[in-house]
Structure formats: structure tokens, C-alpha cells
Amino acid sequence: QAVVTQEPSLTVSPGGTVTLTCGSSTGAVTSGHYCYWFQQKPGQAPRTLIYDTTNKHSWTPARFSGSLLGGKAALTLSGAQPEDEAEYYCFLSYTDTWVFGGGTRLTVL
Amino acid sequence: EVRLVESGGDLVQPGGSLRLSCVGSGFTFSTFAMTWVRQAPGKGLEWLSYISESFSPIFYADSVKGRFTVSRDNAKNSLYLQMNSLRAEDTAVYYCARGFGTSWFYLWGQGTLVTVSS
Numbered sequence: 001q002a003v004v005t006q007e008p009s010l011t012v013s014p015g016g017t018v019t020l021t022c023g024s025s026t027g028a029v030t031s032g033h034y035c036y037w038f039q040q041k042p043g044q045a046p047r048t049l050i051y052d053t054t055n056k057h058s059w060t061p062a063r064f065s066g067s068l069l070g071g072k073a074a075l076t077l078s079g080a081q082p083e084d085e086a087e088y089y090c091f092l093s094y095t096d097t098w099v100f101g102g103g104t105r106l107t108v109l
Numbered sequence: 110e111v112r113l114v115e116s117g118g119d120l121v122q123p124g125g126s127l128r129l130s131c132v133g134s135g136f137t138f139s140t141f142a143m144t145w146v147r148q149a150p151g152k153g154l155e156w157l158s159y160i161s162e163s164f165s166p167i168f169y170a171d172s173v174k175g176r177f178t179v180s181r182d183n184a185k186n187s188l189y190l191q192m193n194s195l196r197a198e199d200t201a202v203y204y205c206a207r208g209f210g211t212s213w214f215y216l217w218g219q220g221t222l223v224t225v226s227s
Contacts, residue, residue, distance in 0.1 A: 001171060036214060038154070045204055045219055046146075046154060051212040089154050091214075096168055100146075100154040 002026045004092050004101040011107045012080040020104045021072040022090030028071035029092065035073035036091040037066055039084075040103075046089065050075060080108050111135035111216060113205050118221030125195050125225070131188040131205030131218055139183035141215075142208040145190050147201035148220075155201075158190065159213065195225045 003025040012018035022035060029035060037050040048057055050066035053073060063079045073090055085108040090101040117129040131143070145157040158179040159168045167179060178191040188205055202220040209215035 034211075036212075038214070040154075045217040046214070047217070048212065048214040051214070055212070057212070057215065091154075091156070097170065098156045098159070098168075100156055103153045 001097065002092070002094050002099050004090060004099045006088075006090060006101040006104045008102070009105040009107065011109055012077065012084075014080055014082060014108055016080050017076065017078045018080060018106065019069070020075045020077075020088055020090075020106070021069065022074070022092065022101050023072045024092055026094070029068060029073045031068065033073070033092040033094070035066065035093075037064075037073075037075045038089045038091065040087045040089065049088075077106075082108050084108055113207060113216055113218035115203060115205055115218045115221035118203065118223045120224045120226065121195055122227050123196060123225055126191070126193045127195065127223060129190040129192065129203055129205075129221060129223070131190075133186045133188070133207065136207075138181075138186035142213065143179075143181060143188045144206045144208070144213050145179060145188075146204045146206060147199075147223075148204070149198070149201040152201075157203075160188070192223070195223075197225050199223060200225045 005023045035053045038046040040046040049060045054066045065076050067074050088104045115131045121127050142161045144159045147155050160179045176194045180189045202222050204220045205218045206214045207216040
């Protein structure tokens, strides 16, 4: 089964910019993997930020954006806020199976 | 209010069975695909199963294929996960999620805890 990799942890300064990435053991991540990005805070259910690589839901703050970058999917946070401190998971689609990444713990400090 | 509510989580012995439910309200349940995801204590998310709004296709993760069965009863606005031959590693919070358009994860439930232990 494919393995989806994320940075275990990242730190960003308030107001700063950070990029989280999502790689696949099978090769480059493409639009055909329909990448999702989720935010999860302690004790809460996940919240979907990005779907189909770049699409946002109505509740997704404008400071979050999804893209493909260097063979990986990427979630860029521009202008980090204290409330953005959370765990972030990506999710990729393969043929008849779907796999979450291990998550990135983002600290805003 | 549009919401999903999971229930059925419990303490069960290894080898036992359990059926989880996910009830939708505030929307037309029959028109949306549904997904099950779980999260072991202190661990990441794991995709388990998908069922389309028309009952087919259905997909399972390899880790639960042959042990878990997803179903839905649109008349009851309900999604189910029948879990058999439970193992300690199935201990987790189980979430259901509703799709919208091309997004599988438009709406999440709050989760229900399953503990497999003797």
C-alpha cells in the first residue's frame, strides 16, 4: 500500500508563511490524487480545508491555499494566526484506496 | 441544523462485534456519499470505507476488508459500520463524514469511541 509522507512538525511565527507538503511513495503527487487537507485541534473532529488539490470550502480562511509543488501536494499558510496551531493531515486518492498522511503538527510561535 | 451524529461505540472484547451508526439531520441524506474514518488514541487519521449515495460503489481499506461492512438506510437517514472480529488495534474514535460535490469530507460527525480490550 502507498505511504503518504508529511513533515512531523513545523513552526511558524505569527504573521509568517509556512508550507506543509504531502508526498507519495508511488511517485509524484498529481492532480489525479485529488489531495485533501484537514485541520484538527485537540479533542475536535477534523475540519476539511482543501479538496481536489486547490479547492476551498466556504469556511476555509483565505490565508490557506493548496497547490502542487515539486512533485508533492502543498498547503501554504500565509499570515499565520495563533488559532492555526493544530495538526494538519493530507489525504490522497489511489486506485480503489485512499490514504492519509501521518500528519504535521504546526506550532505558531 | 445540518449535522452527523455517531453512536454505538463501546468497550468490546477481542474477537467481538459492534455496529456503529451515523445519523444525518438537516439535509437529504440519500443524496450524499458517506465515508468512515478512524483515529487511534494519540495517532493519525485512517480512512476505512466509502459508500456512494446509490449504494454502489463501496470501498474498504485493506486493514478492515473482510471484517467490517458499511451499509446505509436512507429511509432512516443512517449510515452503519458493522465491525466483526475486533482486535486491540481497532481501538479508536470512529468518525463518519458526508460528501458534497467532489468533496468526500464536507461535513464530519463528532466521533464515537470504540475500545477493544479484555
